Amino acid sequence: MNALTRGRGLLFGGDYNPEQWPEHVWAEDAELMKAAGVNLVTVGVFSWARLEPEPGARDFGWLDRVMDLMDGAGIAVDLATPTASPPPWLGHRWPQTLPVDESGHRLWYGSRNQFCPSSPVYRERALGIVTDLADRYAGHPALALWHVGNEYGQVCHCDESAAAFRAWLQDKYGDLATLNEAWGTTFWSQRYSDWAEIVTPRRAPYLINPTQQLDWRRFCSDALLAHYRAERDILRGRTPDTPVTTNFMGLFKPVDYWSWAGEEDIVSNDCYPDPGDPLSPARTALTHDLMRGLGRGRPWLLMEQSAGAVNWRPHNLPKPPGQLRLESLQAVARGADGLCYFQWRASRFGAERFHAAMVPHAGPDTRLHAEVRAHGRELRALSSVAGQPVPARVALVFGWESWWALEERGRPSDRLNATDQLLAYYVPLWERGVSVDVVPPSAGLAGYALVVVPNLFLVSDRDAAALTDYVRGGGVLMVGPFSGIVDDRAHVRTGRFPAPLREVIGASGEEWLPVDGEVRCRWSGGAEFTARTWTELMAAEGAEAVAEFAGSGRPAVLRHRAGEGVAWYVATMPEPAALAEVTARALADAGVRGAVPGGARLPPDVEAVRRGDVLFLLNHGAETASVPVPGPAEDLLTGATADGAVTLAPRAVAALRSHG
Ligand code: GAL
Numbered sequence: 011m012n013a014l015t016r017g018r019g020l021l022f023g024g025d026y027n028p029e030q031w032p033e034h035v036w037a038e039d040a041e042l043m044k045a046a047g048v049n050l051v052t053v054g055v056f057s058w059a060r061l062e063p064e065p066g067a068r069d070f071g072w073l074d075r076v077m078d079l080m081d082g083a084g085i086a087v088d089l090a091t092p093t094a095s096p097p098p099w100l101g102h103r104w105p106q107t108l109p110v111d112e113s114g115h116r117l118w119y120g121s122r123n124q125f126c127p128s129s130p131v132y133r134e135r136a137l138g139i140v141t142d143l144a145d146r147y148a149g150h151p152a153l154a155l156w157h158v159g160n161e162y163g164q165v166c167h168c169d170e171s172a173a174a175f176r177a178w179l180q181d182k183y184g185d186l187a188t189l190n191e192a193w194g195t196t197f198w199s200q201r202y203s204d205w206a207e208i209v210t211p212r213r214a215p216y217l218i219n220p221t222q223q224l225d226w227r228r229f230c231s232d233a234l235l236a237h238y239r240a241e242r243d244i245l246r247g248r249t250p251d252t253p254v255t256t257n258f259m260g261l262f263k264p265v266d267y268w269s270w271a272g273e274e275d276i277v278s279n280d281c282y283p284d285p286g287d288p289l290s291p292a293r294t295a296l297t298h299d300l301m302r303g304l305g306r307g308r309p310w311l312l313m314e315q316s317a318g319a320v321n322w323r324p325h326n327l328p329k330p331p332g333q334l335r336l337e338s339l340q341a342v343a344r345g346a347d348g349l350c351y352f353q354w355r356a357s358r359f360g361a362e363r364f365h366a367a368m369v370p371h372a373g374p375d376t377r378l379h380a381e382v383r384a385h386g387r388e389l390r391a392l393s394s395v396a397g398q399p400v401p402a403r404v405a406l407v408f409g410w411e412s413w414w415a416l417e418e419r420g421r422p423s424d425r426l427n428a429t430d431q432l433l434a435y436y437v438p439l440w441e442r443g444v445s446v447d448v449v450p451p452s453a454g455l456a457g458y459a460l461v462v463v464p465n466l467f468l469v470s471d472r473d474a475a476a477l478t479d480y481v482r483g484g485g486v487l488m489v490g491p492f493s494g495i496v497d498d499r500a501h502v503r504t505g506r507f508p509a510p511l512r513e514v515i516g517a518s519g520e521e522w523l524p525v526d527g528e529v530r531c532r533w534s535g536g537a538e539f540t541a542r543t544w545t546e547l548m549a550a551e552g553a554e555a556v557a558e559f560a561g562s563g564r565p566a567v568l569r570h571r572a573g574e575g576v577a578w579y580v581a582t583m584p585e586p587a588a589l590a591e592v593t594a595r596a597l598a599d600a601g602v603r604g605a606v607p608g609g610a611r612l613p614p615d616v617e618a619v620r621r622g623d624v625l626f627l628l629n630h631g632a633e634t635a636s637v638p639v640p641g642p643a644e645d646l647l648t649g650a651t652a653d654g655a656v657t658l659a660p661r662a663v664a665a666l667r668s669h670g
Contacts, residue, residue: 043085059098220415231265255276255311258280399621413428423524425524440617443612456480491544528541576596578596625668627658639655643668
């Protein structure tokens with residue numbers, strides 16, 4: 011990333027699809043881009059049919075001209091491999107490249123993403139165009155970054171996928187007896203006697219084997235990764251110094267980004283906060299922190315966001331004035347070194363005609379484009395932030411495998427979800443301006459003062475032992491309900507739960523007791539709060555019951571001193587204020603305070619995060635807010651000096667660097 015931002019400062023731009031426009035528009039694009047401070051554009055994401063109009067043909071002339079135009083304008087190109095959307099000729103001539111859904115129906119061209127990740131023909135054709143693209147543009151002065159495919163997430167149940175799944179399973183288990191044992195196939199007479207009998211989890215009469223499903227999800231993520239790697243290796247072979255990325259989609263279930271992130275040079279993400287969701291600011295902050303975590307703390311790139319309304323929700327709310335700036339700066343505050351949009355110029359035709367863009371249909375002389383331009387220019391004032399880290403003393407543990415395993419059908423309640431739990435535990439930290447690293451269950455935890463585990467339904471012996479050691483060594487741990495329940499084959503760990511964490515939390519349970527509506531709980535001091543959906547029949551075994559289910563004597567929240575550290579266990583889903591209270595106590599145990607001096611509480615809807623030596627304050631609310639700050643400090647965005655407090659109008663942002 012440093013190579014990209016060196017001399018450019020923060021990156022600013024978007025998806026540029028000049029193939030949708032006559033060439034006389036391109037010159038205007040370049041001029042408008044320069045005026046808006048655009049320094050990076052993503053080109054060619056959906057251009058396969060244009061580059062290869064029929065099998066084996068090549069038409070690079072137009073792309074040569076686009077690359078030269080961008081170079082002349084001083085704009086770097088993030089050149090995409092066009093393999094997310096194959097041309098109709100691929101599916102027409104080789105229907106086996108088209109994906110098949112779980113009911114066995116083929117999905118057709120006429121949209122995008124219609125490929126089977128395990129199709130040898132797709133692979134061959136995709137690598138063919140990627141090779142020629144890389145050969146052609148290696149050494150082109152505009153080429154700054156490679157963008158492989160787009161938003162990987164395809165799943166296919168065709169026979170070729172089934173064969174690839176079997177090969178993956180053979181590699182994992184070696185022999186059928188081991189697979190039968192891992193999948194628990196004595197249940198419902200599912201024992202396999204020949205590898206050829208194993209299929210993908212296609213549509214079946216009733217619930218499907220959960221371990222088969224879990225392995226299928228692992229396989230699907232790996233199959234896509236194998237394809238990504240094949241493209242990446244071609245690019246790296248030809249341009250070893252040009253970084254490679256592929257755009258993630260935040261908390262996207264089908265792909266285990268922990269296993270992907272190390273395979274790219276820069277982590278990038280597409281983020282489309284829902285303007286109608288009051289939790290959007292915190293949800294988005296969480297996603298940004300995840301991206302930083304995926305890059306092990308390195309700066310990341312916001313590859314796509316929208317300048318206004320999207321077109322794919324049923325009812326698409328616009329972004330009010332100031333919102334695009336606020337959202338973009340939120341990403342900078344949380345570690346992004348680049349802010350890009352989908353897309354530069356709004357399409358006249360195609361399925362995304364009504365998606366906002368940096369240049370709307372009405373043209374550049376518009377409120378929206380004026381905002382884009384002002385924002386692009388003001389980013390220069392933040393150049394020194396590029397490359398700076400976002401230090402955090404709190405880790406939030408999240409794993410895709412546990413997510414997959416938790417949300418299989420046939421569980422005590424489908425109202426306990428991994429990402430809802432993650433957000434619920436994140437919000438009270440966000441509200442206090444406590445910076446958080448999102449980490450995988452296998453992460454080294456030594457540097458953290460507090461480790462929060464909102465849910466870890468599936469936990470390996472090793473990761474459970476690491477959590478225990480972390481507490482014994484002096485760490486503070488906070489664990490949410492229904493954690494430590496299954497092993498990595500999704501087999502229930504027998505004995506009182508959470509078996510592998512029982513010792514460290516100093517408590518254990520024997521029954522899950524989901525509830526309808528609310529239950530009353532009581533702090534040991536007497537005050538009451540409510541919880542909902544989920545309760546557990548727990549007994550303390552050394553832990554102190556900090557709160558009980560009212561009138562039952564059963565613990566609801568437990569605190570346990572173990573070794574040098576402290577473990578908290580929450581056996582229900584407390585109302586937000588109560589979870590915030592537990593979080594505050596765990597933070598106090600850990601000695602962690604928020605971004606604002608003296609640990610001051612932030613006004614509602616105000617976000618505070620420190621990046622490098624800059625304190626970012628963002629007002630997501632509808633009211634003007636006043637925030638205490640260390641003074642005196644300079645607001646890099648306005649040049650004004652703040653001393654003691656900053657007043658933030660709705661949607662305002664301050665980027666404060668202390669004097670001296
Ligand atoms: C993304 C995608 C873009 C565009 C955008 C619209 O998911 O990568 O190509 O479709 O959504 O919001």
